[in-house]
Amino acid sequence: MDTQASGVFPNPGLFQPNPHFSDAVNRNIIQSEIEGGVYLRDLPPGSVLSIQTRSRVYVVVLLGDGAALISGHPEFCPEPTEVQIQGSTWGGSMLKAQFVGRGMRLEYEHPVLRRTLTSRILDIRVH
Numbered sequence: 001m002d003t004q005a006s007g008v009f010p011n012p013g014l015f016q017p018n019p020h021f022s023d024a025v026n027r028n029i030i031q032s033e034i035e036g037g038v039y040l041r042d043l044p045p046g047s048v049l050s051i052q053t054r055s056r057v058y059v060v061v062l063l064g065d066g067a068a069l070i071s072g073h074p075e076f077c078p079e080p081t082e083v084q085i086q087g088s089t090w091g092g093s094m095l096k097a098q099f100v101g102r103g104m105r106l107e108y109e110h111p112v113l114r115r116t117l118t119s120r121i122l123d124i125r126v127h
Contacts, residue, residue, distance in 0.1 A: 028090050037101030038124055040066070040085060048127040051106060054119040058106070060085070066098065068108070076113060084109040089117065100124055 017026040038049070045064035050057055051072075058072035061080065069080035077083075087097040088104035100106055106118040 025094060028094070029096070032088075032096060032099070032101045032104060035102040036124075037088065037099055037104070037121075038126060040068075040087075040098045040100065043126065049100065050123075050125040050127065051100060051118070051121055052123040052125075053106075053121055056119075058118065070108065076110060076116065082111065083116075086115075088121070 017030070021029075040062060043049075043062055045062055047062045049060040049062070051060060052058075056072050058070055058077075059080075061069040063069065063082070066084050066086070068083055068085050070083050070085075071077050071080045085098070085100075086107045086109065087095045087099045088101045089095050089107050090104055095107060096104070100121065102121050102124065104121055106121060108116055110116045
């Protein structure tokens with residue numbers, strides 16, 4: 001592995017603050033890396049996730065290309081319901097696409113309810 005003159009090992013996988021983003025946006029992106037999460041594009045179809053939020057536990061079965069079966073909400077998805085997962089948000093309009101992150105809120109397109117947000121994600125398990 002190459003080292004820089006300062007002896008620091010480069011890590012191209014970590015986010016570098018973008019000068020075109022506000023400090024708040026850069027901070028949110030870095031915080032999502034610290035708290036952890038999973039990029040859905042890195043998981044094969046058929047992968048099962050348990051997503052614990054402040055309110056409940058969702059079970060998500062990935063179908064591919066952002067499609068998934070989600071269950072766990074007594075009103076919106078008591079039985080597995082096919083949705084399109086957009087990614088996670090910090091509660092505003094900025095979305096980290098195809099990412100499910102701790103401390104964030106999962107955003108998905110429900111066939112009837114349209115855009116749906118969960119409460120804050122506390123934990124994610126891939127089975």
